[in-house]
Amino acid sequence: MSQLTYYAGIDIGASNIKYGLVDSTGKVIYRDLKPSQVAKGAMPLLHMVTNIAENLLLRAAEDELQIKWLGVGTPGVVDIKTGTVIGISPNIPDWVGTELGPHLKEHLNLPVYVDNDANSMALGELRFGAGRRFNNILCVTVGTGIGGAVIINKELWRGSNFTAGELGHIVIDYNGKKCDCGNSGCLEKYCTGPVMIKLAIEKLKNGMTETMNEILSGDIENLNIKKLFTGAKKGDELALSIIEQSAKILGAGLSGIVNLLNPEAIIFGGGVIDGGAGYIEIVGAEIRRRSFPTATENLRIVKAELGNNAGFIGAGLLGEYKL
Ligand SMILES: [Zn+2]
Structure with missing residues (x-):
């Protein structure tokens, strides 16, 4: 039985x-x-x-x-x-x-x-998804916030007091934006879904594009992360530029971690990643551009397989x- x-x-x-x-x-x-x-x-x-x-x-x-x-x-x-x-x-x-x-x-x-x-x-x-074939992995989720987890030799690295993996709070700007964690300049303040939406709304208010206007049925309040990615897939320059900028900032933040840990794979998940439109490809290219060549030689950039x-x-x- x-x-x-x-x-x-x-x-x-x-x-x-x-x-x-x-x-x-x-x-x-x-x-x-x-x-x-x-x-x-x-x-x-x-x-x-x-x-x-x-x-x-x-x-x-x-x-x-x-x-x-x-x-x-x-x-x-x-x-x-x-x-x-x-x-x-x-x-x-x-x-x-x-x-x-x-x-x-x-x-x-x-x-x-x-x-x-x-x-x-x-x-x-690690057990049932994209991590099955790797031993050393960095997991990154990009949605409302940025989450992270580190797996070393197929085990979670939790740190000395359970706090390891807080990728969203790597400082990328010394005098940067105030973060809810109390610090300032944290990665999370520059490339989450809500940050992208806020930026898109600011830009669209200065000049609505034809594609986005159609997707939003004329109402800017309808904008969400899915619709922003839809715009990018339809070739909307404004949507594409916001997605590119967000992905590059994330890649820059992660390049330091790749130099630190030299993982076999980075697994990406979360609402922003699900948007597609080349987001993780841009993140990957930025990581490769900024990290030590030896740190990315065997690095695999993959999407989470188990979704929600x-x-x-x-x-x-x-x-x-x-x-
Ligand atoms: Zn923070």
């Missing part, structure tokens, strides 16, 4: 909570998502996550699946020994200090493992990687 084991995984994002039931071959048995409404603050979010977890377990019980544990990926720095959010999570007010793991354990009577969202995504890609599922699939694996 089947030797499969089953896990529940939840991926808390700034826009959506994605979740599902996964088996030990990485097969998704059930999945869904809900808007995370993070602006409401920590308590409502905690209740929502608890409710989602209970529903996942109910669903599993109905399908007669024995769930071994629940894994949760969340924005912020997570002490994975205690399951507590211990450090910066600028997109979720008051989230730092939330005892996510202990709270869920108490309510669910099940082992619960919690880690950072980018780490969870990286584990998913990577985070909760990886979260489901957290029990195997516990300290």
Whole structure:
């Protein structure tokens, strides 16, 4: 008979909570998502996550699946020994200090493992996605923010206090824009989805292009990251220039990391990457232009393969990687 084991995984994002039931071959048995409404603050979010977890377990019980544990990926720095959010999570007010793991354990009577969202995504890609054929990997997500995870010899490098991989907060401008982390000039202030949209709106207000006007049905408020990429694919110069600039800044920021770690592969995921339009090719070219030639000689630039599922699939694996 089947030797499969089953896990529940939840991926808390700034826009959506994605979740599902996964088996030990990485097969998704059930999945869904809900808007995370993070602006409401920590308590409502905690209740929502608890409710989602209970529903996942109910669903599993109905399908007669024995769930071994629940894994949760969340924005912020997570002490994975205690399951507590211990450090910066600028997109979720008051989230730092939330005892996510202990709270869920108490309510669910099940082992619960919690880690950072980018780490969870990286584990998913490492086991079942684009990371399968590599040992040393840098994972980069570009969406509302910039997330990162470092895998060395097929293991997550969490750092001495769980904070490793915070790529979005590499300083690229000494006197640069103020960041929510308290620092200034962080990479994240220059090339996320919202930054691209803001820049595009400024430029379009100074001169709407024919292509973008058509895509936006004449209303600039309709602009989102998907529509910006649609414009680029239709050859809109303004959209293309914003995408190119964002990709080049990201590439410049990552070139230092490539010199530091000399990874075999960089796996890119997230809403901005999904836009296509040559974005990761430009990022890759910029990394190659700026890094040591020997650091990029064997470097592979690849897209995440598990898409939106990577985070909760990886979260489901957290029990195997516990300290
Ligand atoms: Zn920062």
